[in-house]
Amino acid sequence: MYKVYVLKSLKDGNLYIGCTSNLEKRILEHQRGRVFATKSRLPLQLIYSEGYSDKYEAYQMERFYKTAKGKKILKGKITNHSGIV
Numbered sequence: 001m002y003k004v005y006v007l008k009s010l011k012d013g014n015l016y017i018g019c020t021s022n023l024e025k026r027i028l029e030h031q032r033g034r035v036f037a038t039k040s041r042l043p044l045q046l047i048y049s050e051g052y053s054d055k056y057e058a059y060q061m062e063r064f065y066k067t068a069k070g071k072k073i074l075k076g077k078i079t080n081h082s083g084i085v
Contacts, residue, residue: 001021001051001052001053002019002020002021002051002052002053002054002055002057002058002059003019003020003021003023003049003050003051003052003058004017004018004019004049004050004052004058004061004062004065005017005018005019005020005023005026005027005046005048005049006046006047006048006049006065006074006078007027007030007038007044007045007046007047008044008045008047009038009041009042009043009044010043010044010045011041011042011043012041014041015047016030016037016038016041016044017062017065017066017074018062019058019059019061019062021055023049027044027046030042030044031043031044047078048074048077048078048081050077
């Protein structure tokens, strides 16, 4: 199972979109400052994730969510899912 996930920086409010096959391990890497893209934006909070059985589909969705159209759709999903943006 592959997960596309969204982290929110509690420092600056920005979102980070990623993809992994081991969500728990990946979040620990983020929280420990081992991911260059997020180490200066700690602390982080997981606000959304969705699962895919196909690796390529998951990475394709990650790339899509990083586009302008994808961000708009993703923010709608996050708002509907948890009320957090």
